[in-house]
Amino acid sequence: MAGRKSPEFPAKESEIYKIPSVAGKAKQKSERQRIPEAVIKRLPRYFRVLRELFNSDVLRVSSGELAELMGMTASQIRQDMSCLCAFGQQGYGYGVKQLYTRISEVCGVSCRYSAVLIGAGDIGKTLIKNMIFEQRGVKLKAVFDTDRSVGTPVYDCTVMDISKFVGFCEENAVDIAVVCAASDAVPGLLKLIKQTDIRGIWNFSLCEISPEESGLSVINTALGDSLMLLTYEMTRENENKH
């Protein structure tokens, strides 16, 4: 991992992208060509790995080094970065900070969306405690629930009653609802959400929310699904030994 600062690798972005022809090419691509689905799905992992490198004061990284670190091919990494118009420099590699910043832009981390969490249970606490929101540029503005938990503190929020949900979201320009409620509460919550300007749902309930029906951006997390990928792999590994 090449970590030393060198005169050949200027820290300021403006110095790197000074050649007009390259800048022109990059712009054209970002406007015309959409980023392939497969690349998008890899971005969050790049994001995490690059942040760790940045925190370890690594200034630059080559596609070969990153490939080794992430268990993929250098070719794929260069292809991916090319899709993002995240240009490196021949002979030197990529600037860790520049790459991290570019991925943040593409993924909307720099948009600084605001969110509210519905359901003050264990999964909500996990997300808050692990700073899942902060690290992805999302500001958690409030936690809502019904019944007994209202008024109790959840880290730096106090649980509010769901009756205040619509009003709060309008006043605070909330973009994202994080749904951690029980399945049977979900249809009712969807009606409330539609009364606000919320445009995205991060759904941890066991009830799938359809992006088409809701007309919103939706990610259904399905917490248990990856356990089946694990048991599949364990079973297949076993078969291969016979």
Add this chain to the structure above:
Amino acid sequence: MAGRKSPEFPAKESEIYKIPSVAGKAKQKSERQRIPEAVIKRLPRYFRVLRELFNSDVLRVSSGELAELMGMTASQIRQDMSCLCAFGQQGYGYGVKQLYTRISEVCGVSCRYSAVLIGAGDIGKTLIKNMIFEQRGVKLKAVFDTDRSVGTPVYDCTVMDISKFVGFCEENAVDIAVVCAASDAVPGLLKLIKQTDIRGIWNFSLCEISPEESGLSVINTALGDSLMLLTYEMTRENENKH
């Protein structure tokens, strides 16, 4: 959704697959052809949807109905099922129970693996409370932790001290470790895990575990990654409106 039982759709599997040539073809395929990666990743969702259909007493489903329900093409569903040797019947569709059973077999749900959970925090409680293990055929045998939480109950388990981990795993033939510990504890835990017969790790810690280095089947869950897919989509949707 066609739900009535009919004489043309016998309930017993043996009656469906009675034609020798079809059975022969199925066997040949399951031995020779591996299931594509993309199909495997869709199986957990099929599994959930089929269980819901089964619980709603739906006996059979056509590729068209399932496609509508899941937002995919009928063609893809037939192609997927064909990979699993999960044969339907022309003119009638697929038996819900048969399909569910076949997917359970392929994914190792019927293997009845046993697991222990390390780290008695919020994420562990979420998994237990939502019956994530039971529903996928995994038996949770114990919860381990260090310090103050030892001895306290977590649903039907009592938290045990990590010092008893290796002994317990050997005695109870544990297959899977569910890692919900803090990142800095992970390297130490990996050493403990290697002293047992554990073959799979379901990792919820913020520290990635490499399948190659550990020599085990590993799923790194990366809880926050899907939030970035949501903010990406919200950002892109916004761009398209301009």
Add this chain to the structure above:
DNA sequence: TAGATTGTTAATCGATTAACAATC
């Protein structure tokens, strides 16, 4: 039987890899 729906084939589409000229 007639209608419905399968499993499979071939065509299309998208993703990954290998190779290398360009160039820092």
Add this chain to the structure above:
DNA sequence: TAGATTGTTAATCGATTAACAATC
């Protein structure tokens, strides 16, 4: 300059879709 490493092209590989004969 010489070595390193990029961005891009072309080749390969894998996944999805459309079409339809087979058949329940």
